[in-house]
Amino acid sequence: MLGGGLAGLATASCLAEAGFEVDIYEAKAFLGGRATSWPMAGVPGEQDSDEAELVDNCQHVLLRCCVNLIDFYRRLGVSDKIVYHKQFSFIEPGGRISSMRRGIFPAPAHFAESFLGLKFVNFREKLAIGRAMNSIPSEWRKRKDLDRITMLDWLREERQPEAAIQRFWYPVLVSAVNEELDQMAASHGLQVFWLGMLARSDSYEMGLPAVPLRELYDAGALGDRVRIHYRTPVTAIQIGDGGIVSVECGERVHADYFVSCLPFERVEKLLPALPVEWGAFAHSPITGIHLWFDRPVTNLPHAALLDRTIQWMFNKRGGRYIQLVVSASRTLSEMPRQAVIDLALRELAEFLPATQLAKLERAHVVKEIRATFSAKPGLEALRPVSTTSFPNFFLAGDWTRTGWPATMEGAVRSGYLAAEAVARAARVPRSFLIPDIA
Template sequence: MSAVVDVAVLGAGVAGLATAIDLASAGLSTVVLERKPFVGGRAYSYDHPALQEVVDSQHVLLGCCVNLVDLSQRSGAAEHLRWYDEIPFLEPGGRRSVLRAGTSPKASLGFLRAPMLGWKDKIAVARGLREFFAGYPQRDDESFAQWLKRTRQTPLAIRHFWEPIVIATLNDGFERCSMRYAGQVFHEAFVKSAEGGRMGIPTLPLSEYYAHFATYAESLGADLQLRASVDRIERIGGIWSAFAGEKAVRAKNLVLALPFEQTAKLLDVPHIGEFTHAPITTIHLWFDREVCDVEQCALLDTRIQWLFNKSRIRGNAGAEQYLELVISGSFAELKMQREEILHGALRELAQFFPKVLAAKLLKSGVLKEARATFSVTPGLDAFRPDTSAPGEGLYLAGDWTATGWPSTMEGAARSGRLAASAILGRSCLAPELKADGLARLFVRD
């Protein structure tokens, strides 16, 4: 019979790796079982056989993602982050506005000068942001669509400010986004502090980036086992057993750090039907020349929310150029053929960067992720379970649990650290950022 370890963690995504790092740091014997041959969960990359390129769906982290930043620094992954203090917003035709986070005079002046909005639109945005100075709603019963109407946002303010940020961060439409989490995004990233709104982009493919987390967990003593697909769990005599085929790992505590649909296959989760997925589609383009002169930007008045210049971000700038375009909340694209998506993306991209028209497209790929995130629909908080909800030494982790955050890598990291906190009996969470600028006068720490 196998030895009994202190904790078995199912899943080596961000949640499972965060759990393992904190538990192994505390000296607990920890085994991590992952069904895939790589770590990172949904934040993954892979070698595309047809393209002969390593591709991923670009994830970013913000300075306010304090737990993800902390784990990145501890594991050494932070050395592979490129940080940005400004976000360019591009309109068709090439006109640019640049926004900075926080309430410093420089950030405020940049907002006032932004040509993408008229004065009436800026007043409407300021009226909306004022609601987030002290914090954000703790109830989640209002949709973002309702909030936009209640605060009398103008059509241009919606299209050029609220839409690109909310859809890109919450990966869903306004009717399906809880105002609590939309408010949290703006409070943490645009109001509370300049540090909170800094954007960090991994310069490595995602699986390589999160491999640093795995290596660090192993250096602390955690046992990581890949290609270990657990098909059932049971508790006998106060000990949990996780069965991967005929092999079983026995543990005093068991953490299910899995997406909600995988958790439901192993455990009866109340109200699991309340959770739904939202898709992301990414378009990968390789041109024979440089067509784009920015490293990252939001694209306005288009289906594409964000552009990432992967050649520059990964430090491979040269004669050719690799771009990734992101369509969040891409429900329509799930029903479209690859060529239709590609043709539309190229047509829209040329409106911002005319050099596309003269360039040769060397190769391209379209990646659809139907289950990219869960949707933070209004009222969902009532059904998001606490990490200790199952009881008897069984814990839940994953961004869909009651983290106080939406479906983000930070939410996943927090869930893992909350599970570790419950097992250890002390908080493992990183300290929150302090308010700066004018926000110090309003924010309640």
């Protein structure tokens, strides 16, 4: 197997359960791919220390509707390290806070009370949002053109006022799909609202790892049948008459089956012969801004920040370590690091006035230019399935045809699907994928 990100680990876990011997060749010295952490020295803490601390490349969030990811965490034995939050907060510039949480009504009306109480949209805007929400169950997976139009097209069709788009739909969707509303396929927008918000009354609950991401991936939890070869990048793939013969990774490795769990740009380089429309795939960036203050600046665990460049805030350590996330962050890509920090501090002061009295002890900016693929209209049908034109070569990775945007859930689903495809090819069919909640 090529790659030890979530797709690779999910594939390996299933194949080992089915009795296969698995070797993972991973370029880096650790697991987790894009959902991982890095050691950082001199991070200010409760007792300041020069010891390196694991810091996530960026906050990773899941919802309870991510059923395969949750199953994967169960396989790794780390379900208890995910903490679920039942309340979402939205902060306006100036500091006014609104919250959404489940109320007394059954799904899909479970947000009714808290939705009516939101202060950042007026009654007319709420009526319009309610009307659009009402259209979602009858359109998602039923209306044929949702993959061809953008989410913004759909919102305009639904006659959504500008404030409702910018303050309600935008903060939820741009972070969930990592793309602008005028560039994301409406199918993914409706999917997020249906599966994540409406279909079940607990599906919106937000799971946040209580430990650094890297600590979730203990190679030992994959069992004795899985061997991980760290710092072993695959540099070439040899093709023969009957399929793939071997891969080059320092030595030539032969196997019965090969599964690529690499991002699309790597697969294109290694195996351009695969019949994939590579030109259809493009990246969308995410910027994470990590700020360590000398004192707590908020009690909220997290919040969407409205009307500004920074979009979400996560409180990582008693309010002293704040992680800010900007999805589809193209406007920050070229901006110098210090300018990003200055912008973030300026904007954060509008939401959390306590930051004005606090001293910034350290700041760190992570610009992930290749964070995810851009889930634009027309792409879904071009995403390759797990089987390929080579009978012993399979594809996994968040960019393959999972039906989900680029997410940890999408990566795990791709791994489960690839494991099913390998098991079918080996004539020991198994079923691993858990269907969507609705």
